[in-house]
Amino acid sequence: MSRSLEIVNFHGIITASAKMKSLFETLKRVSRTDSSVLLRGDSGTGKELFAQAIHNLSRRRAKPYRALNCATLSEQLMSSELFGHVKGAFTGATHQHDGLFHVVNEGSIFLDEIAEIPLNLQAKLLRVFQERAFNRVGSTKVEHVNVRFISATHTSLRNMVADGTFREDLMYRLRVIPLFLPKLSDRNEDIQVLTEKFIEEFNQLGYRTIEQVSKDAWDAMMSYPWPGNIRELRNNIEHAFAIGLGDTLHLEDLTPELQGKQPPEETALENIEKELLVKALRDNHGNKGKAAEQLGMSRPTFWRKCKLHNVY
Ligand SMILES: Nc1ncnc2c1ncn2[C@@H]1O[C@H](COP(=O)(O)OP(=O)(O)O)[C@@H](O)[C@H]1O
Ligand SMILES: [Mg+2]
Incomplete structure (x- = not known):
């Protein structure tokens, strides 16, 4: 930039x-x-x-x-x-x-x-x-x-x-x-300005020094709608400092939202659900009817969720 x-x-x-x-x-x-x-x-x-x-x-x-x-x-x-x-x-x-x-x-x-x-x-x-x-x-x-x-x-x-x-x-x-107050997405120039400002701020802390931002990271930041505005941008830079290595901020260093992925909370919940399905099946020796009953689900719901999570 x-x-x-x-x-x-x-x-x-x-x-x-x-x-x-x-x-x-x-x-x-x-x-x-x-x-x-x-x-x-x-x-x-x-x-x-x-x-x-x-x-x-x-x-x-x-x-x-x-x-x-x-x-x-x-x-x-x-x-x-x-x-x-x-x-x-x-x-x-x-x-x-x-x-x-x-x-x-x-x-x-x-x-x-x-x-x-x-x-x-x-x-x-x-x-x-x-x-x-x-x-x-x-x-x-x-x-x-x-x-x-x-x-x-x-x-x-x-x-x-x-x-x-x-x-x-x-x-x-x-x-x-x-x-x-305008949204961050209505002041595009500030995405660049504030990214650089926050990088400077986190560089001061001394655990990683970022000197440049990769092109794909810029592209993602420029096209992202930033529903959390400046607070979310700052979180992303903090995330990058904690997750990544080296002097270049890469797309993979940014939060899952910036990479078009689901936020981790949802993934975590899905994992919990999958574990519950597996455990209920194990407890009931593979009997889907009983496993569904244990979880308080109807059979079709249980079946649909198993399919969703690849649990058989
Ligand atoms: N233009 C800006 N320059 C620097 N930091 C900013 C700017 N706008 C917001 N921030 C920072 O972003 C975060 C959110 O700002 P805040 O004033 O709490 O937003 P709001 O009250 O509208 O939710 C704070 O950490 C704030 O210091
Ligand atoms: Mg506030």
Whole structure:
């Protein structure tokens, strides 16, 4: 690859794409304000990096920044993470606990996977927007916070509003500035740029030094759709460093997906299934009817699966 590209590194976001560069210009302007930003983009497109950049560019940069992934917590835990709780608020609440809204006062909060937030909590978040007010879980004392909201989603909030699973008023509060992050496959030049960047990064670790990428590896990377975007590209380079040898990154060093093969998880599951079939046949001395019964399968299903796995 010798095509020379104009690469920029904007707060750790590396790119040669014109679309991305124009987003950076928007970001600089938006960051000066306190307007809430909704980052829209598929998994692995860099939403967390963008959120951090917005905070770092803002007047709030010296104040706290905290991120919360709304997809990973139960409603109760999320409430307590955001708003804190008082002692005895629920089973296990043995001490008073500060929430993120206590911690980020005058700073910024990043709510990742905002679409996952339950309706109950949506109402409480709206109140933070409207009155800058909230209560700890289990308390009637009103507390105040001054915070800038940055949030992210990979799905359309508008569709969720239409379904009745997301509050329209909250959507408008959150998406004063919507920003759309392009998929990696829509910024092809970045496949090259980021591959080289990640190779450089892993070369530093010293257990393999890659100096070039073979043509078939480039071809595969350039035509692959990258559903996991930059995260998946980085995984591939890490995979290559762990699997391959020598100074050339070969196609065989990349993940099975890049080679058009099934991912290993599926293969592993298939192996387990095959072992179960073999064991059931052995246990029942080759009697297929009994083997099928042992596995709780109908005879035709058992027969079809045996054929699929070449088990006789
Ligand atoms: N343009 C980029 N330059 C360098 N690293 C990137 C870039 N975009 C994403 N990454 C890296 O890829 C991974 C996924 O990015 P992240 O911001 O967590 O994506 P998202 O939040 O959209 O799922 C992280 O390790 C991040 O540092
Ligand atoms: Mg993320």
